[in-house]
Amino acid sequence: MSPRGRRPGGEDTRAAIIAAARAEFAQRGYDGTSLRGIAREAGVDAKLVHHYFDGKTELFAEVLAFPADPSELIERLVSVPRDELGEGLVRVFLSVWDNPVGRQRFAAMFAAAAANEEHARMVREFVGREIFVRLIERISNGDEVGEGSSVELRAALGAAQLIGMGVLRYVVKIPALADATVEEIVAILGPTLQQHLIPASS
Structure with a gap:
């Protein structure tokens, strides 16, 4: 299950986003995954995903x-x-x-x-x-x-x-x-x- 509430920015936020992205990509594939869905899975605001990563391509490369x-x-x-x-x-x-x-x-x-x-x-x-x-x-x-x-x-x-x-x-x-x-x-x-x-x- 996704974490409840929004995770504030912090040193563990980037790791949480990567973990959520790994799960989303594994479940939905590259084409079916969205940054909004990753943010929801990580329990963060979508703007934080963009803060740490330029886009889905960069995030997938990180994963x-x-x-x-x-x-x-x-x-x-x-x-x-x-x-x-x-x-x-x-x-x-x-x-x-x-x-x-x-x-x-x-x-x-x-x-x-x-x-x-x-x-x-x-x-x-x-x-x-x-x-x-x-x-x-x-x-x-x-x-x-x-x-x-x-x-x-x-x-x-x-x-x-x-x-x-x-x-x-x-x-x-x-x-x-x-x-x-x-x-x-x-x-x-x-x-x-x-x-x-x-x-x-x-």
Whole structure:
């Protein structure tokens, strides 16, 4: 049950919000969770949630122990030339996860996703919607890059390629991929992601 009354701001408030967010995301998924619902679950005013976190994306990243702000990653990527975006996305992904702490967090995140369907659904929704769909929308510049289910499908396929690579590199640790250099992965995976993000006809 949610705590009764409103919790005043204090050093334990942020932790309470994170705990409530974890419960809400687990129950409702990323798309079905709202900041208002998290505030209600934590027993705080909704303004306090906004005080500690810029939005749902940042809060979800905190719940997952995501080592970077997805919004900042998007900003880095929109400055990359359009014809190099696939390679840029691989580089940014590896810059986040390709270190001892990042590898450990990635493995923990996707081990939990493999063991729990609700956790897997949260990760799918988050990566697909908050990273790939937002990136496709930001780089379109009004161009025809597809709409509706087309964008959703390309986002999902791009996420599958990138996350699948991460799982095999950091979790399963297939030797050829685990030992590959960043440049080797960028050269092979970049063009595939480029096609998902910006079809050749765009």
